[in-house]
Amino acid sequence: MDIAHKFMGPGATKTMWRINENGNVIGTIIVNREGFPETTTLDSLTAATYSNHMRNLSHHASNALKEIDVTDELMILRVVSKKYEAVVAPDKEFHLVVVMRRH
């Protein structure tokens, strides 16, 4: 959590914990540009796996959108599977990934 504090200010960690308090949320991850978890409320392995995949997916989605309309921009990517639901909110420096239980 130290890195989050230093680079993103106390607001980032506060937001992560606020999201985490929602009963359906399994965990949140802040992913850096390289696709690695910068800080997370999940265990390291799960965080690393999700970070990598979700960042790649959000890049693919972003590129697809740009090909459809250059002036468009990805805001949210939501992947709903049989077991989980993952939401990616991309930003210039960091991506926020939230992993949730399916209701």
Place this chain on the structure above:
Amino acid sequence: MDIAHKFMGPGATKTMWRINENGNVIGTIIVNREGFPETTTLDSLTAATYSNHMRNLSHHASNALKEIDVTDELMILRVVSKKYEAVVAPDKEFHLVVVMRRH
């Protein structure tokens, strides 16, 4: 619409038109395995562009989920951009893509 009728029964086209009646929906596309629009309520060029990109994205998402948990399966992929919102519902033979306006 003929192909949809023949291969998917009248239920498919009915569902497409029902979805289309929603005020926020710009159009629906039924995408085949090869990533081409089988039938659509959009113009051909837009349909072809979305079909290709959304099918690729849903494949990427599906593969990512399988790498996280082999028993998991993609249900819905939702891409929210500044201008539009696209929802992909994948199935064995066809993918349903719905393109919507952002509220």
